Amino acid sequence: MAEDRDDPKAWKPFMIRSNASTHSASSLPPIRVGAVQYLNTRPLVQGLAAADLALSYDLPSRLADHLAAGRLDVALVPSIEVFRHSEFRIVSNACIGCRGPVMSVKLLFRVPPQRVLSLAVDEGSRTSAALAKILLSDMYGLSPRIEQLPIGANSGDTDADAILLIGDRALGPAMAGGGFQVVWDLGDEWCRWTGLPFVFAVWAARPGADTMELVDRLEAARDRGRANLPAIAAAEAAAHGLTTAQCLSYLTDNLHYDLGTRELDALRLFRAHAVRLGLSPRPVGPAVSLGNAR
Numbered sequence: 001m002a003e004d005r006d007d008p009k010a011w012k013p014f015m016i017r018s019n020a021s022t023h024s025a026s027s028l029p030p031i032r033v034g035a036v037q038y039l040n041t042r043p044l045v046q047g048l049a050a051a052d053l054a055l056s057y058d059l060p061s062r063l064a065d066h067l068a069a070g071r072l073d074v075a076l077v078p079s080i081e082v083f084r085h086s087e088f089r090i091v092s093n094a095c096i097g098c099r100g101p102v103m104s105v106k107l108l109f110r111v112p113p114q115r116v117l118s119l120a121v122d123e124g125s126r127t128s129a130a131l132a133k134i135l136l137s138d139m140y141g142l143s144p145r146i147e148q149l150p151i152g153a154n155s156g157d158t159d160a161d162a163i164l165l166i167g168d169r170a171l172g173p174a175m176a177g178g179g180f181q182v183v184w185d186l187g188d189e190w191c192r193w194t195g196l197p198f199v200f201a202v203w204a205a206r207p208g209a210d211t212m213e214l215v216d217r218l219e220a221a222r223d224r225g226r227a228n229l230p231a232i233a234a235a236e237a238a239a240h241g242l243t244t245a246q247c248l249s250y251l252t253d254n255l256h257y258d259l260g261t262r263e264l265d266a267l268r269l270f271r272a273h274a275v276r277l278g279l280s281p282r283p284v285g286p287a288v289s290l291g292n293a294r
């Protein structure tokens with residue numbers, strides 16, 4: 001049975017280790033890789049577990065903290081964390097992005113958007129929280145009071161004027177109720193505003209991590225996952241309250257897994273807006289790029 005992703009116990013970090021005897025032939029410690037359990041990351045981690053990897057799962061926000069603290073070597077982190085930590089290197093052209101509606105990043109309004117005074121943000125979110133602040137600031141000149149919506153809570157557990165939900169919670173029963181006047185799909189809002197795609201998460205490495213071999217494996221895992229989307233949808237749909245067809249449409253039509261030229265342009269623009277609002281420090285190193293990671 002699939003885990004209950006809205007149960008806080010399901011978010012206790014855990015690690016997958018392959019058969020230790022396979023690794024015993026090597027004196028090198030396993031590469032510590034952090035990933036996310038959301039449905040949208042399934043295509044990136046298909047078959048990634050291996051003897052020389054220590055694969056663990058946690059919230060996107062916590063993965064960034066673990067990477068910064070040196071507890072991980074590589075992690076799938078919120079894209080804004082690459083701006084906030086100049087030492088992070090993007091190490092793969094695999095990513096979680098969108099080129100239109102993303103479906104799993106929702107901003108729910110109890111009042112008209114121009115009247116928002118308080119914003120509850122999903123505990124697991126950093127990129128989407130920054131994106132919500134940027135859009136509210138640019139469109140309406142707003143800087144709402146921020147509160148955290150803990151994992152395990154839903155939209156009915158806060159009386160904030162607007163509520164940000166990401167990942168599986170934005171797909172499931174937490175969306176029900178609340179008397180919302182307007183619902184924004186933040187991926188769609190960004191893409192229509194800028195004409196560019198949006199990148200929610202990237203594979204990043206800590207300083208000194210040897211990622212040369214891992215780069216190709218991360219991209220191969222993405223390619224395997226993308227080739228097996230029907231099987232992923234069939235296995236995951238029921239746990240998310242979706243039909244197999246709905247789940248496959250989400251994985252195929254709403255998500256984009258390639259970090260290309262336009263995605264890098266989008267990251268640079270996102271960074272500029274984040275700097276303008278004080279959500280990220282001004283860049284002191286090279287511009288956001290994939291080439292610097294190789």
